[in-house]
Amino acid sequence: MKNRFEWLWPVAGFVSLIVLWWGLIVVRDVPKYIAPKPGAVWASLVDNASLLLDNLWPTATAALGGFIIGNLIAVILATIFVHSARARKMYFPVVVVFNTIPIIALSPILILIFGLTLTSKMIVAAIICLFPTLVNMLRGFESVSSSELELMRVMSASRTEVFLRLRLPRSVPFLFAALKIAATSCVIGAIVSEWIGAEKGLGVLIIQTTFDYRTELLYAAIAVSSALALVLFMAVTLAERFLVRWRTN
Amino acid sequence: MTSNAFTLDDVGVTFETPDGPLIAVQDVKMDVEKGRFVVLIGPSGCGKSTLLRVLSDLLPASKGTARVFGGSGAQARKERRLSFVFQDATLLPWRSVLENVRLPLQVGRWSRLKREANDPAEMVRLVGLEGRENALPHELSGGQRQRVAIARALVTRPDVLLMDEPFGALDEITRDRLNDELLRIWRETGTTIVFVTHSLSEAAFLGQTVVVMAAKPGRILDVIELDARKPGNEIDRTGEAFFGITSDLRHLLERADAA
Ligand SMILES: Nc1ncnc2c1ncn2[C@@H]1O[C@H](COP(=O)(O)OP(=O)(O)O)[C@@H](O)[C@H]1O
Ligand SMILES: [Mg+2]
Numbered sequence: 001m002k003n004r005f006e007w008l009w010p011v012a013g014f015v016s017l018i019v020l021w022w023g024l025i026v027v028r029d030v031p032k033y034i035a036p037k038p039g040a041v042w043a044s045l046v047d048n049a050s051l052l053l054d055n056l057w058p059t060a061t062a063a064l065g066g067f068i069i070g071n072l073i074a075v076i077l078a079t080i081f082v083h084s085a086r087a088r089k090m091y092f093p094v095v096v097v098f099n100t101i102p103i104i105a106l107s108p109i110l111i112l113i114f115g116l117t118l119t120s121k122m123i124v125a126a127i128i129c130l131f132p133t134l135v136n137m138l139r140g141f142e143s144v145s146s147s148e149l150e151l152m153r154v155m156s157a158s159r160t161e162v163f164l165r166l167r168l169p170r171s172v173p174f175l176f177a178a179l180k181i182a183a184t185s186c187v188i189g190a191i192v193s194e195w196i197g198a199e200k201g202l203g204v205l206i207i208q209t210t211f212d213y214r215t216e217l218l219y220a221a222i223a224v225s226s227a228l229a230l231v232l233f234m235a236v237t238l239a240e241r242f243l244v245r246w247r248t249n
Numbered sequence: 250m251t252s253n254a255f256t257l258d259d260v261g262v263t264f265e266t267p268d269g270p271l272i273a274v275q276d277v278k279m280d281v282e283k284g285r286f287v288v289l290i291g292p293s294g295c296g297k298s299t300l301l302r303v304l305s306d307l308l309p310a311s312k313g314t315a316r317v318f319g320g321s322g323a324q325a326r327k328e329r330r331l332s333f334v335f336q337d338a339t340l341l342p343w344r345s346v347l348e349n350v351r352l353p354l355q356v357g358r359w360s361r362l363k364r365e366a367n368d369p370a371e372m373v374r375l376v377g378l379e380g381r382e383n384a385l386p387h388e389l390s391g392g393q394r395q396r397v398a399i400a401r402a403l404v405t406r407p408d409v410l411l412m413d414e415p416f417g418a419l420d421e422i423t424r425d426r427l428n429d430e431l432l433r434i435w436r437e438t439g440t441t442i443v444f445v446t447h448s449l450s451e452a453a454f455l456g457q458t459v460v461v462m463a464a465k466p467g468r469i470l471d472v473i474e475l476d477a478r479k480p481g482n483e484i485d486r487t488g489e490a491f492f493g494i495t496s497d498l499r500h501l502l503e504r505a506d507a508a
Contacts, residue, residue, distance in 0.1 A: 147335045154305055154333040156326055156357035165356060169343045246343040247387040 033213040044216035045223060051205075052224050058201040060228055062118055062190035066125020067182055067232065074130045075175070078137035082167065083159070099131040103189060107196040116197050125189035129182035136178035140171025176240040183232035191225060202228075254318060254409055254441040255281040255304055261312035262299050273299040274467035277313070279460065281443065283408075286435055286482060288456030289445045290498065291505070296467025297445040301411050304443060305331050318408065325409075329357060329364065332402035334412040338394035340386040340401075346373060347382040350400045365406065372400035375434065392423040396430075403434070409441045417446070425486070428454055432482065449502075450486070453494040457482050461498065463505035470505050473497070 018038045024030070025037050032040065045052070077095070081088035107124055114120040144166055152162045194203025202225045209218035260277040263270050274296035281287050289297045302308035303315050306322030317325035325331055332353070340349045350369040353359065359366070373382055376396035386394055395415055402410055416424040428451060435442055446452055452459050456475060463470045475482075475494060484491050 145337075145339070147337060147339045148341075150302075150307055151333065151335065151339050152356065153307060154326065154331060155353050156329065158357075161356040165352070166341070169341070172343075244343075246385050248342050 033215050036216040036219055040216045041219040041223065045220040048217055048220060051217075052202075052220060055200055055202050055205045055221070056224055056228065058118065058121075058198070059187070059190045059194065059203065059225070062121035062193065062201070063125050063186045063228065063232070065118070065122040066127075066189055067129055067186040069122060070126030070129030070186065071133050071179060071182055073126065074133035074178070075137055077130075078134050078141060079163070081138060082141040083163070095131065095134060103128055104192055104196070107193050110193070111197050116199055121190050121193040121198060121201070124193040125186040128185045128189035132181045132185070133175070133178035136174045137171055140174030141167040143174070144170055173240075173244055176236065176244065179236045179240075180233060183236050184229040187225060187229040187232065252283050253280050253316075254283045254285070255279065255443075256316045256319075257300075257303075257313065258316075259313035260300075260303060260310045260315055262296070262303060262308065263311045272466040274303075275312075277469055279469065279472070281441060281458075283441055284439050285457050286432075286442045286455060287444065287458045287460060288452045289443065289460045289462060290447060290449070290452040290502070291462030291467075291470075292464050292502070293447060294467070295462040295464035297447075297462060298413055299467065300462075301333075301413050301443065301445060304409075305333055305411050307333075327357075329353070329359060329362060329405050330408040332405060332407035332410050334395075334398050334402050334410065334415045336414040336417050338386070338391075338398040340394055340397055342386050345383045345385055346378060346389070346397050349386070349397055350404055353401060353405045359405070367404050367406055369400075369404055372404050373397075375403070375437075376400045377430065392419050392427060395419065395427065399431070399434070403438065403440075406438075407440060409443065412442065412444045414445050414447070416451070417448075424448075424451065431455065449495050449498050450491075452498060453491055454484060454486060459498065461501045461505065471501055473501075 022038050025035055036044075077091075081092060103124060106127065107120070110120040110123050114123070141163075148166055149162070152166060157165070190201070191203035191206065194201040195207055198204050202221050205221045206218060206225075209215070209221060257277050257279040261275040262273045264273055265271075277300065289300065291297055299308065303310050304317065304322065306317075306326045315322055318330065341352065344352065347369055350372050354366050354369070370382065373379065376399050378393060378396055378400070381389070381393070386397070389397070398415070416427050419427070431442075432455065434440075444455055446455075453475075457479070459473045459475065460469055461471045461473065462468065478484075478490055478494060484494075
């Protein structure tokens with residue numbers, strides 16, 4: 001059995017770094033508008049709880065919406081590509097090229113089209129999720145062995161059956177690997193989009209507090225963003241633990 | 250209607266490779282009567298797997314004709330009269346033992362065929378895995394996984410069971426036990442079995458007919474009928490008769506090498 005105090009190690013890791021942070025600021029006498037002490041950030045987190053929550057929701061909605069849309073589109077595209085070599089030859093390179101456009105450059109374009117809306121934020125978050133999931137799903141769908149395919153063929157299984165009974169279940173671990181990447185990157189997408197332009201959200205708060213030298217609140221906003229990504233990541237991890245019990249031999 | 254499960258007439262298979270055409274097998278003439286236990290033996294690369302793939306319509310013959318129950322292989326495959334057991338058990342790792350055995354009844358229009366199936370749970374019992382119905386493949390040993398593969402192959406009550414070195418990766422003790430059970434299952438079901446191996450003792454123990462093959466190019470060297478030497482296809486692994494058959498096969502294979 002694993003030691004039940006195993007969780008103390010990462011906690012100790014975090015605490016040691018926070019102490020180091022605090023120590024550096026005290027020793028070097030860093031002014032608080034440049035870098036605040038950990039205690040001050042915590043105080044700011046508590047004092048501004050309602051302001052932070054108010055800005056968390058729009059970001060969380062955009063991130064989660066983008067997560068769902070982006071991954072769904074990625075899975076659908078992978079499904080199409082695995083069934084049609086021609087579609088794949090035509091459109092996979094398009095996706096690759098599209099993926100090279102810096103997300104920060106894409107944001108203004110979307111804002112011009114959709115305005116300062118939730119939609120444009122969601123699209124940015126979706127785009128940032130799409131490529132890793134598409135690539136992973138394609139690999140997952142293709143990670144079937146030749147004897148598995150022959151088995152299906154001896155049983156006269158149709159293409160749909162091969163997909164549903166073989167390729168799809170086979171790809172689930174690949175899907176979760178991709179979803180773990182997407183869980184953090186969708187939050188980045190939402191925040192980047194809010195930097196370019198939005199009325200509300202953690203990204204807006206981060207930009208405003210930077211320019212106003214409200215450094216404690218800036219750090220608090222960053223902590224909340226990170227917590228949002230962490231919650232999404234843990235949700236994915238839990239879902240995986242629940243759904244994937246099998247192992248390849 | 251013939252009483253043959255298979256009739257191969259002058260079958261040849263040629264693969265196009267970067268080094269030019271490669272003759273995997275040639276001039277194969279073979280009749281397999283219904284209900285027989287046929288063993289194909291030969292050195293690796295002599296086209297045993299290729300021949301099984303032709304029989305099961307996984308691969309078209311480049312030359313000659315292969316008929317299954319007097320019809321085409323494709324027809325037999327669509328009617329689900331064939332089952333295949335591969336060297337690696339090829340179980341779906343996310344499915345339990347019972348769900349793996351059920352797979353053949355869930356695909357390939359099985360329900361439309363209106364054929365009678367075996368009870369999957371009964372098949373799990375037949376291969377001696379009672380009590381492990383809910384285990385996942387990674388929780389089983391290699392021998393147990395191969396048992397599941399056999400149960401899965403039998404669930405559709407196939408007329409023919411094609412087995413490509415199914416016990417090749419197992420230790421000899423497990424292999425002997427599975428051979429005993431395979432013979433028992435063969436007697437109980439009356440299925441025609443075509444079994445590929447490169448083990449002399451496995452061939453001597455299982456086969457009523459042993460087809461000895463040679464490589465480069467892959468071809469049939471000799472066909473040995475063992476009915477007279479193995480009444481009822483039963484033989485004692487420690488007896489004189491068994492050693493006689495094994496050494497005959499060895500001589501044939503050595504001659505194949507020399508040729
Ligand atoms: N798909 C393929 N493409 C090219 N050559 C093949 C292919 N499958 C088998 N071969 C060749 O055909 C020959 C017979 O192969 P195989 O039937 O697998 O032999 P065995 O099962 O007796 O070991 C070998 O030389 C092998 O390299
Ligand atoms: Mg082979």
